[in-house]
Amino acid sequence: MQYSSQSVAKPYFIAAIGLFLGQILFGLIMGLQYVIGDFLFPAIPFNVARMVHTNLLIVWLLFGFMGAAYYMIPEEAETELYSPKLALLMFWVFLVAGAATILGYLLVPYATLAKFTGNDILETMGREFLEQPLLTKIGIVVVALVFLFNLTMTMLKGRKTSIGIVLMMGLWGLAVMFLFSFYNPHNLVLDKYFWWWVVHLWVEGVWELILGALLAFVLVKVTGVDREVIEKWLYVIITLTLVTGIIGTGHHYFWIGTPEYWQWWGSVFSALEPIPFFAMTVFAFNMVNRRRREHPNKAATLWALGTGVMSFLGAGVWGFLHTLAPVNYYTHGTQITAAHGHMAFYGAYAMVVITIISYAMPILRGRAANSEKAQVMEMWSFWLMTVAMVFITLFLTAAGILQVWLQRYSATPIPFMAAQDQLAIFYWLREGTGVMFLVGLLVYIASFFVGGETKSRAA
Amino acid sequence: MSGTFTKSMARNIFFGGTVFFALLFIALTFDSMQTLPKRDNRANLTPAVAAGKKVWEVNNCIGCHTLLGEGAYFAPELGNVYKRRGPEFIKAWIQSQPTGTPGRRQMPNFHLTEQQLNDLVEFLKYTSEINTANWPPNIEG
Numbered sequence: 001m002q003y004s005s006q007s008v009a010k011p012y013f014i015a016a017i018g019l020f021l022g023q024i025l026f027g028l029i030m031g032l033q034y035v036i037g038d039f040l041f042p043a044i045p046f047n048v049a050r051m052v053h054t055n056l057l058i059v060w061l062l063f064g065f066m067g068a069a070y071y072m073i074p075e076e077a078e079t080e081l082y083s084p085k086l087a088l089l090m091f092w093v094f095l096v097a098g099a100a101t102i103l104g105y106l107l108v109p110y111a112t113l114a115k116f117t118g119n120d121i122l123e124t125m126g127r128e129f130l131e132q133p134l135l136t137k138i139g140i141v142v143v144a145l146v147f148l149f150n151l152t153m154t155m156l157k158g159r160k161t162s163i164g165i166v167l168m169m170g171l172w173g174l175a176v177m178f179l180f181s182f183y184n185p186h187n188l189v190l191d192k193y194f195w196w197w198v199v200h201l202w203v204e205g206v207w208e209l210i211l212g213a214l215l216a217f218v219l220v221k222v223t224g225v226d227r228e229v230i231e232k233w234l235y236v237i238i239t240l241t242l243v244t245g246i247i248g249t250g251h252h253y254f255w256i257g258t259p260e261y262w263q264w265w266g267s268v269f270s271a272l273e274p275i276p277f278f279a280m281t282v283f284a285f286n287m288v289n290r291r292r293r294e295h296p297n298k299a300a301t302l303w304a305l306g307t308g309v310m311s312f313l314g315a316g317v318w319g320f321l322h323t324l325a326p327v328n329y330y331t332h333g334t335q336i337t338a339a340h341g342h343m344a345f346y347g348a349y350a351m352v353v354i355t356i357i358s359y360a361m362p363i364l365r366g367r368a369a370n371s372e373k374a375q376v377m378e379m380w381s382f383w384l385m386t387v388a389m390v391f392i393t394l395f396l397t398a399a400g401i402l403q404v405w406l407q408r409y410s411a412t413p414i415p416f417m418a419a420q421d422q423l424a425i426f427y428w429l430r431e432g433t434g435v436m437f438l439v440g441l442l443v444y445i446a447s448f449f450v451g452g453e454t455k456s457r458a459a
Numbered sequence: 460m461s462g463t464f465t466k467s468m469a470r471n472i473f474f475g476g477t478v479f480f481a482l483l484f485i486a487l488t489f490d491s492m493q494t495l496p497k498r499d500n501r502a503n504l505t506p507a508v509a510a511g512k513k514v515w516e517v518n519n520c521i522g523c524h525t526l527l528g529e530g531a532y533f534a535p536e537l538g539n540v541y542k543r544r545g546p547e548f549i550k551a552w553i554q555s556q557p558t559g560t561p562g563r564r565q566m567p568n569f570h571l572t573e574q575q576l577n578d579l580v581e582f583l584k585y586t587s588e589i590n591t592a593n594w595p596p597n598i599e600g
Contacts, residue, residue, distance in 0.1 A: 047519045128529060260592050
């Protein structure tokens with residue numbers, strides 16, 4: 001690595017992978033509860049498992065983003081990090097707060113947790129993805145501000161590249177939009193309206209800036225293509241992202257009590273949201289095809305290409321599938337939504353974090369790339385996890401189509417649970433491919449412990 | 460992309476486009492806020508409804524159920540449950556959980572007081588009267 005302070009990224013990446021494993025284990029518990037309803041009841045009720053599953057996802061991605069930023073910004077700014085000590089301190093604060101929150105979910109009834117963590121002072125809990133206790137939410141803001149301070153100071157004293165600027169805009173946007181999680185009016189429609197300002201404007205807004213910056217950084221490094229070209233692409237992609245994605249928020253405003261013109265605004269703009277993802281895929285393949293060097297880290301290149309393809313499929317295609325209002329009228333809040341959520345999060349965010357880890361981790365461990373053997377193993381894990389996720393998505397989509405038909409579309413709609421009983425076969429298949437995903441993740445983790453002759457420089 | 464299209468042009472389009480569409484979104488939000496009173500049933504937003512919303516939140520109901528289609532997909536939609544089942548059924552159902560039927564999905568017992576149950580029912584009644592553009596398609600949710 002070029003700057004010694006980049007090494008603070010390492011614990012962030014390790015924590016990200018550890019929490020990722022936790023997320024998948026809880027996913028498997030939930031998947032089993034879909035078919036064996038009383039599995040682990042009452043020790044871990046479904047709502048608790050889901051909270052752990054989704055919150056671990058958010059937290060490990062945040063660890064990944066932060067690690068990525070600590071690795072990238074010194075190199076982009078061509079200067080040491082403003083304060084590596086502060087970065088390490090924040091790592092421990094975030095890890096302890098995160099672990100305490102997860103333990104709180106698992107060990108204490110949620111209502112009790114709410115009572116003892118200040119929810120009566122400011123009611124923010126009990127909303128999807130924002131279940132964190134008030135104390136944790138405040139902790140997230142503090143960690144984010146210190147993190148942003150540290151990186152902004154680093155950038156101010158160094159080179160300001162477009163990749164660095166886009167990354168910082170994404171991270172500042174992430175922190176600013178999170179502030180809406182503190183606004184929870186009694187009016188349910190208002191609550192939902194601004195809840196989406198966190199959730200949608202994160203994943204279909206500012207997070208995509210982070211995604212683009214991470215991908216661009218890795219592509220600059222592994223392909224050797226002129227930075228000017230890659231940064232121009234980056235700006236084009238994030239323009240398309242925000243031009244479609246901001247008004248695209250409207251695809252959540254169809255059926256929650258908001259004015260009906262959102263059916264037009266939301267449908268038209270969100271139908272365009274696949275375009276930036278398609279551009280990202282074309283971008284990744286184009287840059288790799290025009291490469292000026294053969295970087296020894298083949299695994300990182302594979303993850304970068306995979307991010308392009310899978311984010312286009314998961315966020316783009318599977319998003320488009322149910323985003324038009326007349327379709328969404330039937331599919332809203334079914335397994336179709338779950339199918340889209342799984343592939344989009346994996347394809348866009350899980351994969352881009354693994355991309356940067358795959359590129360940076362060998363360097364943090366003192367080599368340009370891992371041994372051939374370790375890379376082959378890592379590439380196996382890529383295919384196992386990615387193919388598993390494709391099938392998880394296909395099975396959930398099949399379940400969703402059947403659910404829509406039985407419960408919403410046929411001439412004689414049947415109750416929710418009666419419909420669920422008929423979907424059992426797809427839930428079993430999904431659980432099976434979930435196990436395959438876990439195997440892939442274990443292979444991925446194991447690949448870090450494979451020795452062999454490492455690569456010292458570009459061939 | 461051709462050589463005439465430079466990075467600084469791309470950057471300017473990014474900032475211009477983002478600012479324009481962010482402002483448009485804020486304008487639409489402003490208009491929505493003006494229209495909401497006609498649709499969001501705020502006239503019936505009583506203290507009991509507010510208390511019921513809190514009961515809903517601190518028991519993490521959204522962790523299994525959807526409400527107006529948002530939440531988890533493990534258990535039935537509750538935005539229209541007041542119309543589907545009525546107040547007495549809802550209260551009796553919550554109190555009788557878990558069913559303990561082997562292999563069936565289980566809902567925990569949250570040990571709600573009579574007051575909390577009434578508040579929750581008021582919240583679900585208020586929710587069922589929000590104008591959701593005729594969603595869900597039928598009473599099954």
